[in-house]
Amino acid sequence: xxxxxxxxxxxxxxxxxxxxxxxxxxxxxxxxxxxxxxxxxxxxxxxxxxxxxxxxxxxxxxxxxxxxxxxxxxxxxxxxxxxxxxxxxxxxxxxxxxxxxxxxxxxxxxxxxxxxxxxxxxxxxxxxxxxxxxxxxxxxxxxxxxx
Numbered sequence: 697x698x699x700x701x702x703x704x705x706x707x708x709x710x711x712x713x714x715x716x717x718x719x720x721x722x723x724x725x726x727x728x729x730x731x732x733x734x735x736x737x738x739x740x741x742x743x744x745x746x747x748x749x750x751x752x753x754x755x756x757x758x759x760x761x762x763x764x765x766x767x768x769x770x771x772x773x774x775x776x777x778x779x780x781x782x783x784x785x786x787x788x789x790x791x792x793x794x795x796x797x798x799x800x801x802x803x804x805x806x807x808x809x810x811x812x813x814x815x816x817x818x819x820x821x822x823x824x825x826x827x828x829x830x831x832x833x834x835x836x837x838x839x840x841x842x843x
Contacts, residue, residue: 697721697722697725698809699808699810699811699812701806701807702805703804703805704803704805704817705802705803705804706801706802706803707794707799707803708786711788711794712786712787712788712789713786713787713789713803714784714785714786714787715781715786715787716805717785719812720781723744723781727744727745727746728746730744730745730779730780731743731744731745731748731787732748732776732777732779733776733777733779733790733793733814734772734775734793735771735772736772738797738798738815738819739797739815739816740789740793740796740813740815741808741811741813742787742811742812742813742814743811744810744811748776752773755768755769775792775796777790777793789814797814797815797816797819799816800816802817803815803816803817804817804820806820
């Protein structure tokens, strides 16, 4: 199963947000409820622990002498936070990650195949509009890749 769809949720005063029930079902049935939360410039990415671990192994196989590899690891892993979804289906987002992603009280949680992301609503709407305005070119690019 993949994480698909987008949902609007609120972050409570303790920094917790409810994970959409469809996403919780995937985390419970296919994974072990542990996630890695990390920064991706203006939004947060949420990886099931096992998916993050596989990606980390692929990154580890790259030449460590390349600056881009070291920069990626410092940014992506340095901001990472491991968390287990609580019994009420909530995810805790540390202050430093909320600040990095400029998250307000209301957020968008969007599916992204094997991961999902958490966005400030205004940032998500801007990015969504940018993609929408360019979607015919994006479809052509995907077609050229054979999909």
